[in-house]
Amino acid sequence: MFQRTKVLLHQVEQIPFINHALDRHYAKEFASATNVNWFKGVYPDFAAAIADAPASKPLGYDHDAPASAEMYRFRMQSISPCDYAVAFWLNRLMEPNQKLLDFGGHVGVLYYALKKYLTFPEPFEWQIFDVPAVIREARKFAAGNGNSGHLSFIDDLSQAAASDWVLFSGSLQYVEEPVSSIIERLPHRPTYILINMLPVHPREGYVTLQNISTAFCPYRIYSAAELLEDIGKLNGEVIDEWRNTDKECIIPYHEDHSLHYYRGMLVRLNSGH
Numbered sequence: 001m002f003q004r005t006k007v008l009l010h011q012v013e014q015i016p017f018i019n020h021a022l023d024r025h026y027a028k029e030f031a032s033a034t035n036v037n038w039f040k041g042v043y044p045d046f047a048a049a050i051a052d053a054p055a056s057k058p059l060g061y062d063h064d065a066p067a068s069a070e071m072y073r074f075r076m077q078s079i080s081p082c083d084y085a086v087a088f089w090l091n092r093l094m095e096p097n098q099k100l101l102d103f104g105g106h107v108g109v110l111y112y113a114l115k116k117y118l119t120f121p122e123p124f125e126w127q128i129f130d131v132p133a134v135i136r137e138a139r140k141f142a143a144g145n146g147n148s149g150h151l152s153f154i155d156d157l158s159q160a161a162a163s164d165w166v167l168f169s170g171s172l173q174y175v176e177e178p179v180s181s182i183i184e185r186l187p188h189r190p191t192y193i194l195i196n197m198l199p200v201h202p203r204e205g206y207v208t209l210q211n212i213s214t215a216f217c218p219y220r221i222y223s224a225a226e227l228l229e230d231i232g233k234l235n236g237e238v239i240d241e242w243r244n245t246d247k248e249c250i251i252p253y254h255e256d257h258s259l260h261y262y263r264g265m266l267v268r269l270n271s272g273h
Contacts, residue, residue, distance in 0.1 A: 040251065061130070104129065105171070235271075
């Protein structure tokens, strides 16, 4: 009985004028909600998502509240299920004298979590790139938490060290620039690209809007085809792929654009283009 009622309610929600009314009601809640990780709407690009963002909060992470280390302190205490593939491949392939660029790594969330489980080879440098407000907070946090010397910080990609690894852990979705363009802008071509916690739709690419409690962020969803095409532009070989089944992107009243798991992959870049 419950299941039949649930199906009936779902069918009613799909009636166009009812769906539109529910979506407008949700938009009002979305604009003011705090302590949430919500998504709203489907847009063709970042500009359209930004134009539809409520004025009740700032946009993006380049502000004091979104930059705060407190946002992700819980993720620094231990690795999450979605981090295990990253831990596996770093543990297996990291070598002394290598450098890793953590693109959008916030204050070093994954570094602090992983160092409790992995023994980094010596010497090894983990460089974090993020927006200026986050990097200011990252330096302050590191100074107060016994930075081992592995960590360094930049807010300008042209200052990136000659890195063997580039890690995108839950960060590619926050930039409109494709991964191939980001890699091409680096002063040095890495050997490995490690992508994790990336929302990928099997058929379509689009943008949604995320409420991270302290700000709104345009949020890119890759299509599976465009992601592989982008990797192909770099002459990249996909070594491994996995699903982050503990991550989902549910966009209310947009069932066809909601995702029930994220994706990850290890890519080795072959020489030449």
